[in-house]
Every structure is written in C-alpha cells, then in structure tokens.
Amino acid sequence: MSLSSLQIDKEWSLFLDRDGVLNERIVDGYVTRWEEFNFLPDVLEAMKVFDELFGRIVVVSNQQGIGKEIMTEGDVVKVHEKLEEQVKKNGGRIDSIYFSPHLAKEGNIMRKPNVGMALKARRDFPEIRFRLSVMAGDKLSDMVFGRRLGMKTVFISDNIRDLRKGHKLIDFAFPDLQAFASHLNQSH
Numbered sequence: 001m002s003l004s005s006l007q008i009d010k011e012w013s014l015f016l017d018r019d020g021v022l023n024e025r026i027v028d029g030y031v032t033r034w035e036e037f038n039f040l041p042d043v044l045e046a047m048k049v050f051d052e053l054f055g056r057i058v059v060v061s062n063q064q065g066i067g068k069e070i071m072t073e074g075d076v077v078k079v080h081e082k083l084e085e086q087v088k089k090n091g092g093r094i095d096s097i098y099f100s101p102h103l104a105k106e107g108n109i110m111r112k113p114n115v116g117m118a119l120k121a122r123r124d125f126p127e128i129r130f131r132l133s134v135m136a137g138d139k140l141s142d143m144v145f146g147r148r149l150g151m152k153t154v155f156i157s158d159n160i161r162d163l164r165k166g167h168k169l170i171d172f173a174f175p176d177l178q179a180f181a182s183h184l185n186q187s188h
C-alpha cells in the first residue's frame with residue numbers, strides 16, 4: 001500500500017496525537033502551561049498541508065497529568081486554545097481537540113488505545129468515516145487506537161525498536177510530521 005493509492009481528499013479525516021507529534025514530549029513530565037509547549041520543527045508548515053488535504057483534522061491526546069493532579073483540565077484547555085490559535089495564524093486548522101484526563105491504570109474508554117475520543121469526534125463531526133481516516137502518533141498505543149477503528153496508521157517516530165515491534169500495526173512511518181506532510185503533498 002502506498003500513500004498515493006489511498007487517494008486522500010476532503011472525504012478523509014486526520015487524527016493527530018499531540019505530544020511527540022506536534023510538540024516536544026516532556027520526558028517524565030507534562031505540558032502544564034503554554035510556555036512549556038514547544039512546537040516540533042516545521043509542524044506549522046505541515047498543518048498547512050493537512051488543511052488543504054483533509055476534510056476534518058482533530059487532535060486526540062492522553063493527558064493523565066490531570067488525573068495525577070499535576071495540572072487541571074482548565075490548564076490543558078488554555079494550552080489548547082493557544083495551540084489552535086497558533087496553527088490558525090500560520091494557515092492551518094484544527095477542528096477540535098480531545099483529551100483524556102484519566103490515569104493509565106483506570107483503563108477508561110476515553111484513554112488511548114481505547115477508542116472513546118474517536119467516537120466523541122464522530123459525534124461532533126458525523127461526516128467522519130474511520131475507514132477514511134488516518135491516525136498519526138508517536139506511540140504504539142496510537143497505532144493500536146487507529147487499528148481498532150479501521151483507520152490507516154502513520155507512525156511518527158524513528159524508534160527502530162518500536163518500528164519492529166509494531167510493524168503489524170503501522171501502515172506508514174515517518175521521522176516527523178513534516179516528512180509525512182511533504183510525502184502526501186508529492187503523492188497528490
């Protein structure tokens with residue numbers, strides 16, 4: 001399967017993970033305020049490409065720092081308002097951002113790799129078709145999430161160990177979001 005064979009157009013939706021895809025992941029920590037949110041290189045450029053190609057673009061993010069009481073839902077919402085604003089200012093678009101405040105051990109339906117956030121997105125945007133959706137993330141749990149929903153999966157990582165371990169879950173792999181975007185652009 002090649003990306004061009006998917007014939008991505010406005011019927012398609014893009015599901016994006018946040019930490020490690022849009023912004024630098026804080027190892028053993030959380031983005032608690034905007035000052036700690038650092039865009040990864042060329043992400044804003046990539047978002048412009050996605051805006052032109054995809055009908056819907058949503059972010060789905062696990063934020064168990066809320067469950068751990070390191071930050072509040074309000075803190076996360078504030079970060080997301082800034083994120084949406086910056087993307088928009090640079091010619092891109094995020095239609096909605098969903099996040100799960102639950103602890104990993106709770107096994108909540110809303111926390112990836114469980115599919116609750118995607119179901120919520122489809123309730124908000126009934127035109128979303130999971131079969132015509134791409135999930136891009138930097139963790140194998142993102143790939144499981146995409147697989148469970150019948151999406152195409154894009155692994156944004158150069159972690160060779162995960163790539164090998166997850167090869168059955170991963171349809172395409174790129175080192176960063178911009179590499180995925182420029183590949184889409186070329187194959188279009």
Ligand SMILES: [Mg+2]
Nearest residue numbers: 017019020138
């Ligand atoms: Mg991530």
